[in-house]
Amino acid sequence: MEILSTGEKIKRSRIYKGITLKELCGDKISISKMSCIENGKIKADEESLRYIAKKLQVDYSYLVRDVYDQIKYNVQEIKESTYSFEKLENIINYNLEYACKYGFNDLALKLTHILFELYMDNDKVENIQLLISKYYDLYQSTQRNEDIIIYYNDMATFFMKTAEYHEAISYFARIREIYENNYIEDRLSYIYACFYEGICYKNINIIEKAYECLKKVLEFVNIFSDKAKGDFYHEFAILNILLHKIEAERYLKKAFEYKKNDLKELAKFKGKNGEMYFQAQEVNKAMKEIKDAIEIYPREDKKGCGEFLIECIKTLYNNRQYEEAFKYTDEALDLAINIDEIKLIEKGYYFKGMIHQKKGEFIQAEMYMNLSTDFLFRFANSEERYKRYNEMAELYYNLGELKESVKYFTLAINIEKKL
Known part of the structure; x- marks a missing residue:
């Protein structure tokens, strides 16, 4: 999908074929005009382009499609591409x-x-x-x-x-x-x-x-x-x-x-x-x-x-x-x-643990929440870890294990400072 102006196409084709400006122009186009066309300073008329296309042995349709038309064509190609x-x-x-x-x-x-x-x-x-x-x-x-x-x-x-x-x-x-x-x-x-x-x-x-x-x-x-x-x-x-x-x-x-x-x-x-x-x-x-x-x-x-x-x-x-x-x-x-x-x-263990807590069954809740936490920390981000530490702190508070509760609250606080 290379994009070239009409002048660039002419110049590239001419040099590739080893043709000088003078040879390309012949007696049809002045050298100064051809130079301006190649450098994009003026736009070639249809008659000149047809002459140049024939002289360089390239398709007229290729030359006449300038930058705008090429991009417009490419847009359609892009839409249909895979x-x-x-x-x-x-x-x-x-x-x-x-x-x-x-x-x-x-x-x-x-x-x-x-x-x-x-x-x-x-x-x-x-x-x-x-x-x-x-x-x-x-x-x-x-x-x-x-x-x-x-x-x-x-x-x-x-x-x-x-x-x-x-x-x-x-x-x-x-x-x-x-x-x-x-x-x-x-x-x-x-x-x-x-x-x-x-x-x-x-x-x-x-x-x-x-x-x-x-x-x-x-x-x-x-x-x-x-x-x-x-x-x-x-x-x-x-x-x-x-x-x-x-x-x-x-x-x-x-x-x-x-x-x-x-x-x-x-x-x-x-x-x-x-x-x-x-x-x-x-x-x-x-x-x-x-x-x-x-x-x-x-x-x-x-x-x-x-x-x-x-x-x-x-x-x-x-x-x-x-x-x-x-x-x-x-x-x-x-x-x-x-x-x-x-x-x-992790979610399965989590809900079993949380439901046991709601039922006041804290021993069973501890087992399932620990299992859930082991799995969670394999993929958890900081916010998920923060939430879980707080949940574990609350669970151990309800179990009367204040030392464990404080431990998890402390871990939560340390993460909260970084959030």
């Missing part, structure tokens, strides 16, 4: 450098968007942070709504990914405003902006605002794929649950129709319902959904099932359903040990 991350990153940056050098801001903006998406797809958060300033400068150079929407959507998606939901909301809202204040035929970006703005509001627990955003999407649901329809109806049902609206059951049924044929999806669907019913203080419904979810999840997917069981145990534990949570800890542990998944093993 290169590795490193190669694709290098190609995009190479083209982006030339686009910026020649002041082709429209192409630079397209290339920056492609690079941004590449980093997003590969979880390169630091790369994105370094790119944002350049992207902002290029965005300011355009007046086209289509380009502005793409930029806003990229920023919103990034901030949503990094859980900076207030920032994401501001960009999704700007997309909505552009569509609401201008006639733009393609409404897909508008619909998704409404949807994800609503999800961001839900994530910061502003449920009424979330409901308002998702309600705007209802009339457009038919443009979604079947999977997207199921996801939308489920998210809308969740908001109805949290707002205690009677429509919740209706939208759960709609979502169920799109989830029912995939047992993993169906189990996750019911597990999430259970979590939301707990939030809405509808404990009986929550318990039923969680029990159904655990029963449905396919056991042949050992890792997935283990992770799912731990999530369900966590939900039950957080909602003080200790006896019910304890029923599933052995199965979760057996699955984790069977596939030697240390993070799941």
